[in-house]
Amino acid sequence: MGGRLGIPMEYKSRRGLWLESDESRLPFIIREDCTHEIPTRGFEQCLKLIILWVEDKQLLSQQEGNMFQPNMFDKTPESEMGKMRMEDEFESSRSATDNMEALSGDEQDPNHHPKKKRYHRHTQHQIQEMEAFFKECPHPDDKQRKELSRRLALEPLQVKFWFQNKRTQMKAQHERQDNQQLRTENEKLRADNMRYKEALSNATCPHCGGPAALGEMSFDEQHLRIENARLREEIDRISAIAAKYVGKPLVTYSQVSPHLPSRSLDLGVGHFGPQSVMAGDIYGSAVDLLRSVTAPTEADKPMIIELAVAAMEELIRMAQAGEPLWITSADHTTEILSEDEYFRTFPRGIGPTPVGLKSEASRDSAVVIMNHMNLIEILMDVNQWSSIFCGIVSRAVTLEVLSTGVAGNYNGALQVITAEFQVPSPLVPTREYYLVRYCKQHGDGMWAVVDVSLDNLRTSPASRCRRRPSGCLIQELPNGYSKVIWVEHVEVDDRVVHSIYRALVNSGLAFGAKRWVTAMERQCERLASVMASSVPSGDGGVITSPEGRKSMLKLAERMVMSFCTGVGASTAHTWTALSGSGADDVRVMTRKSMDDPGRPPGIVLSAATSFWTPIPPKIVFDFLRDENSRNEWDILSSGGLVQEMAHIANGRDPGNCVSLLRVNSANSSQSNMFILQESCTDSTGSYVIYAPVDIVAMNVVLNGGDPDYVALLPSGFAILPDGPVAHGGGALGVGSGSRLLLQLIVPDDKWQGKRRGKEENEEQGME
Incomplete structure (x- = not known):
């Protein structure tokens, strides 16, 4: 070390130093190029020697200027960086000295002040040559250093230490730039944080207009709480109305009809709202059922909700029940509803079958190539519904949407609509319905859509048909398929059906569940063909x-x-x-x-x-x-x-x-x-x-x-x-x-x- 004090043995070496110790000396770390060691003359003498050596180095640095840059290493404390910098400066100056003499025994005496070393500054030409070479190769090997030292008249160690210090200098410069960039970014983030805090402190409640008590709540958490509150309010509104009336006895037709308020029959199409499909606009117009009913009043809505909830429960049970409610026919082609068992199972229905009307009930199922949510969207959108089932639904109108359901889907959606069903022949009278449609989710991947007539809410003449709880149960299947179970239960006056079509109507192929299911199955195949991306040969x-x-x-x-x-x-x-x-x-x-x-x-x-x-x-x-x-x-x-x-x-x-x-x-x-x-x-x-x-x-x-x-x-x-x-x-x-x-x-x-x-x-x- 040339008169330099090393690091005690208990510290780990970072630069490949040698370790040496014996009984007469304190343990030191000695570099391989070191020719002298400091003898042990007591702790005070060693400390005094250290102080003298440091003062000597500071004096030399002031005289020669900042010839060498500090040597910095990753994760090195400032104290170690100072020691390493002193080592690099001394070795660089030592290699640049023409006469490198060993210290004499007197010079090793701690009472004797060490000699001052003569330093050699590199010429401008040498610095330019080494900087040019540094740009091409920052890490020269031994052969390149020797060639460069020969060309610049320098010692190989001088070249080695110059490149080492240059790399350290560049690294320190880059670190300063990175630190400055991070410091600027930190200041920007602090400013944004202060601005957001100020905005939150001045926030007001959207409902009452007062200051919003956000506390330490994050912005994302506040957004989620607002969204959850809105969804909870929507669910509670529907659930509260339904729970208020479910469990009370349903009002029968005879009880409600005398107390119904009078309604105007003069209602234009424009009052029906945006969702309307009117075939009469194409083929003429007539004052009929679809134009003679109005939207329900506020007094009617609680009973409509009660009826929809009861109809949903009945549909689920009818779709999943077997015998004795449903009896398979002798030819195994259809299922027949047992009327006696039906009225025993569902005593809280919409009342007995009116005089002059005949009951028609059927059930059918199929697997269709369409996602269950797309099917729900079609059934709850009257435009799409009447388009998909254009062979059955001749006209359909949405009178009022009582509930749009939970945000993002139709769970809890409630609509009052009128519809006209037909067979493609004028010899079979159409069937006109004034009904409520209710959609509800039952578990994961299971949905149901139910219709039930609201004939007791209108003052028009007695209808020739009435729709008991009818609709479909839709179950999600893998690969975009869905299973559909359709229940059709109506009461109609079929005496005006022509004899040529009587067998067709009685079999359920005209208005029964099989016709609805086959129409849906065929339209799903058609839509899949429309969405095909390739052109078949x-x-x-x-x-x-x-x-x-x-x-x-x-x-x-x-x-x-x-x-x-x-x-x-x-x-x-x-x-x-x-x-x-x-x-x-x-x-x-x-x-x-x-x-x-x-x-x-x-x-x-x-x-x-x-x-x-x-x-x-x-x-x-x-x-x-x-x-x-x-x-x-x-x-x-x-x-x-x-x-x-x-x-x-x-x-x-x-x-x-x-x-x-x-x-x-x-x-x-x-x-x-x-x-x-x-x-x-x-x-x-x-x-x-x-x-x-x-x-x-x-x-x-x-x-x-x-x-x-x-x-x-x-x-x-x-x-x-x-x-x-x-x-x-x-x-x-x-x-x-x-x-x-x-x-x-x-x-x-x-x-x-x-x-x-x-x-x-x-x-x-x-x-």
């Missing part, structure tokens, strides 16, 4: 993109909805019988289509008729949907060759598809025509619906354009079985009832001329 090559495929399916969906709303016996329609009687009559209806981009302008003439054929429904369906047999019955084909240009399958059954047909006219003077056709079938009925489309507009659709501006005037067939369905899916009856709807555009001048001619003929007949 079977699309004929005309459809080249997923966007074009979706646009074509959307256009076909609008065509089917237009057909279904116009073919039934809805009270919004004004049908006129022209000829025949009973099932063979032809009914016509006219309306004017103006300023509607989705329909051709002019007078629309709709003609519909029903007929029975002694042929099974499947054979009739396959014949009508086959393009090869189309020229045998379709006047649009005019005897020409019909070719399928595009084919989109939208269900498991091969008959469920959308096709684009091209009619090659046999007459060369006539241009070719395109026909859009959708065919769908299930065990409750089949449809073949078609409409001529403009070639230019269809090209836009096939390229992914908006299909809402394509004018459509659909025609088609509704094919219904004439009896129950066998276990394998075929009809037990030998025939089928078909409903044909044709729609034509009649020029306004010709229509007026025909009307004048008809009036003149009637006048002559009267004379």
